[in-house]
Amino acid sequence: AQRVTQPEKLLSVFKGAPVELKCNYSYSGSPELFWYVQYSRQRLQLLLRHISRESIKGFTADLNKGETSFHLKKPFAQEEDSAMYYCATHRGGDYKLSFGAGTTVTVRA
Amino acid sequence: GAVVSQHPSRVICKSGTSVKIECRSLDFQATTMFWYRQFPKQSLMLMATSNEGSKATYEQGVEKDKFLINHASLTLSTLTVTSAHPEDSSFYICSASFGSDRDPYEKLFFGSGTQLSVL
Numbered sequence: 001a002q003r004v005t006q007p008e009k010l011l012s013v014f015k016g017a018p019v020e021l022k023c024n025y026s027y028s029g030s031p032e033l034f035w036y037v038q039y040s041r042q043r044l045q046l047l048l049r050h051i052s053r054e055s056i057k058g059f060t061a062d063l064n065k066g067e068t069s070f071h072l073k074k075p076f077a078q079e080e081d082s083a084m085y086y087c088a089t090h091r092g093g094d095y096k097l098s099f100g101a102g103t104t105v106t107v108r109a
Numbered sequence: 110g111a112v113v114s115q116h117p118s119r120v121i122c123k124s125g126t127s128v129k130i131e132c133r134s135l136d137f138q139a140t141t142m143f144w145y146r147q148f149p150k151q152s153l154m155l156m157a158t159s160n161e162g163s164k165a166t167y168e169q170g171v172e173k174d175k176f177l178i179n180h181a182s183l184t185l186s187t188l189t190v191t192s193a194h195p196e197d198s199s200f201y202i203c204s205a206s207f208g209s210d211r212d213p214y215e216k217l218f219f220g221s222g223t224q225l226s227v228l
Contacts, residue, residue, distance in 0.1 A: 043202075044204075096143070102150075
């Protein structure tokens, strides 16, 4: 079964600095990959998915099949980006999501 | 975006009692609802998938008699933790989908979660 790995539990950056959240997946086929975000005291919400190729709130994520990665990046972090971020992938043919352990991002002024 | 309402947000109960958690899709009909469990500082673990009008599909290791799921309508799914014990204390999250066959993830929204504490 495919899964995603987020090696960093905590990430702290200064406002205006670049931020990159790592996500690696294990899947031999064509993966469906997502980034979800959970702001303090709010529900989990979709940030972006790889097939949309969008930039949401300044964040981008590129699927790198060679490295089996889907890292989330933002060139200039803002304080409002402080949140918990989860990388997720679907599981096989049943369309259920499998989440990574999550990375807590703190953006300091 | 669409809203998934989950109640209660927090519940404390005595060991041995049962607790019901509701998950409602407020402005759409959810073809599928998912129930997750999240331990502190850990990931979301899928417990079961429920489709309206049919039995829930439980993940390996999840006791179906312990965690009863009912999906009686397209807008409501309930999770009942029966004979709760302290080890059932956790954060439970539901999500609801009305994705098409073409794109199951097209519309997938999460509830705000329920913190269950069993004394």
